Amino acid sequence: MTSRTDLSGFLKGASVQVDLTRVLLTAARGGVRISRELRRAGLSGETGATGDINVQGEAVKKMDVIANQILVEAFSMAGDVAWVASEEMEEPLALRSGAPYSVLFDPLDGSSSVDTGGSVGSIVSIQRAPHAGGDRREALLQRGSAQSAACYINYGPATTLVLTTGSGAHLFCLDPESEDFILSAQGLRIPEKGKLYATNEGQRTYYHLSTRRLLDFLQTPDRVDGRPYSTRYSGCLVTDVHRILLEGGIYLYPADTRDPKKAHGKLRLLYECAPLAMVVEQAGGKASTGLAPILEVQPTEIHQRVPLYIGSPREVSLAEEFEMGKR
Ligand code: AFP
Numbered sequence: 001m002t003s004r005t006d007l008s009g010f011l012k013g014a015s016v017q018v019d020l021t022r023v024l025l026t027a028a029r030g031g032v033r034i035s036r037e038l039r040r041a042g043l044s045g046e047t048g049a050t051g052d053i054n055v056q057g058e059a060v061k062k063m064d065v066i067a068n069q070i071l072v073e074a075f076s077m078a079g080d081v082a083w084v085a086s087e088e089m090e091e092p093l094a095l096r097s098g099a100p101y102s103v104l105f106d107p108l109d110g111s112s113s114v115d116t117g118g119s120v121g122s123i124v125s126i127q128r129a130p131h132a133g134g135d136r137r138e139a140l141l142q143r144g145s146a147q148s149a150a151c152y153i154n155y156g157p158a159t160t161l162v163l164t165t166g167s168g169a170h171l172f173c174l175d176p177e178s179e180d181f182i183l184s185a186q187g188l189r190i191p192e193k194g195k196l197y198a199t200n201e202g203q204r205t206y207y208h209l210s211t212r213r214l215l216d217f218l219q220t221p222d223r224v225d226g227r228p229y230s231t232r233y234s235g236c237l238v239t240d241v242h243r244i245l246l247e248g249g250i251y252l253y254p255a256d257t258r259d260p261k262k263a264h265g266k267l268r269l270l271y272e273c274a275p276l277a278m279v280v281e282q283a284g285g286k287a288s289t290g291l292a293p294i295l296e297v298q299p300t301e302i303h304q305r306v307p308l309y310i311g312s313p314r315e316v317s318l319a320e321e322f323e324m325g326k327r
Contacts, residue, residue, distance in 0.1 A: 005183040007161070007172055016165050019080045020126065020148055023101050026081075027124045028161060028172075030074040031153035032179050034067045034107070034122060038114065038155050047115045055090040055303060056268075063114050064088055067107035067122065075103050082129035085140055085302050087271055092140055092302060101148065102129045102140055104271040104302075110236025119156035121238025125275035126150065140302060144274030144295035152276060154242045162188070162242065164282040169245075190285040193314035194248025195226055198233045198240040206258035210290075214252075214322040237267065241276050241310060245283055250315035254290065254323075255307040264305040269297060273308045286316035290323030 005013070007028055011021040041047050041063055052060040068088040075081045075095060082099040085092035087106040103126050110120040126149040127142050151163035159174035161181050169188045172181035197218050204212060218229040229249065234240050240251050253265045267273050277287030277294040287294040287310040297306060309319040321327045 007181040007183070010170065010172075010183050010186075011165075014165070014167065016149075019100050020165065023075075023078060023080050023103065023126055024149060024151065024163060024165075026074050026078040027071075027103070027105075027122075027126075027151060028153075028181050030071045031122055031159065031161060032174065032181075033070045033074075034153070035155050035159045035174060037066050037070070038063065038120065041114060054088055056087065059112075060088070061108070061111040061114060063120075064108050064111045067111075071105055071107050071122070071124075083140060085271065087268060087303075100129060102127050104140065104275075106268070106271045109238045109272065110234070113234070113236055118234060118236060119154060119239040120236050121155060121242075122153045123238060123272055123275050124151050125271055125278075140270070141299040143298055144269075144277055147274060147278050150275035150278040152238050152242070152279065154238050156239060160184075160242070162245070162279055164279050166278075166282065169279050169283040188245065188283040190245050190280065190283045190312055191248030192284075192312060193226070194244065194250070194312045195229055196232050196244065196247060196249030197229045197315070198231065198244060198249070198251040199253065200233060200235070201231065203256060203258065206256040207254055208257065210323050210325065211252070211254045211256075213327070214319055217318075217322070217327075237272060237276070241280065244311040245280055245285065248312045248315075250309060250311035250319060252309045252319060253307065254309070262305060265307040267305060267308050269294070269299055269304045269306045270302060273306055273310075276308075276310060280310050284313070285311055286313045288316050288320050290320060 083102040085104040106123040149165040161172045171185040
């Protein structure tokens with residue numbers, strides 16, 4: 001039998017601080033429970049919507065609520081977490097005064113795919129909590145570059161976890177029998193250039209001219225440059241970014257002209273874009289708003305939205321050139 005490294009053994013071997021290790025293991029255990037619930041959702045009546053609308057103005061699915069409860073409960077018991085903030089909660093929740101970390105998460109990204117058997121994900125950002133606790137909003141509004149660690153879990157045909165503590169990005173696969181995450185690739189490297197792009201092209205009419213020109217470019221045949229690109233879009237950010245991370249290319253959710261209230265696109269900076277940016281950059285990729293690195297954006301609100309271009313360095317730089325009007 002080949003030797004296996006589980007998540008806990010990996011973090012120990014990588015000399016990750018003990019308290020940060022505990023928080024990451026808590027996130028992973030939460031992911032195992034969510035994965036279990038997802039497998040049973042169709043049998044236990046946990047599909048469909050609750051009838052509520054969340055702080056983002058989106059229909060809440062039953063599995064959104066369950067996944068959120070699982071993670072809040074897990075971090076509440078962890079002891080190392082001062083604050084949690086979630087896509088599903090209007091306000092951050094204070095857990096333990098003086099604890100070293102704050103955790104921000106999207107408990108179930110792409111939840112509209114649950115009922116139709118699509119892949120979904122969880123995204124977790126871990127940042128240092130300020131010593132004195134501070135005002136709840138101020139304390140959590142940290143740039144992505146200040147994150148201590150970030151991870152996502154993709155619930156697909158297999159449940160996979162990709163994490164970074166700032167020294168590379170590493171991929172783990174959930175063993176469904178032992179329910180351990182087992183190391184499957186250490187030091188992931190995103191291809192410098194890919195052949196795929198992922199975007200909701202049905203909304204192209206609403207995209208700004210610069211973005212439409214970028215798409216035109218990606219679709220224009222050029223054998224030497226490897227165009228046209230192919231589209232792969234599942235409607236789940238985690239799943240789409242995971243594919244781009246492994247195969248190269250670009251995921252984009254741009255700003256658009258559809259809804260003045262969402263002039264910055266749909267995706268949330270603190271618990272979607274920043275953690276994914278940290279993971280992808282640790283694998284040698286890039287993440288940008290089109291105008292600036294995602295990790296350098298100073299948040300002003302917990303549920304702030306930003307445009308996102310993320311993936312291979314070549315395609316993200318190209319997207320920036322279009323969005324900055326250099327092409
Ligand atoms: P849901 O969680 O409501 O399914 O939204 C998922 C998401 O935030 C992200 O995972 C997708 O990339 C994006 O929305 C898809 O949005 P569009 O439906 O506008 O393409």
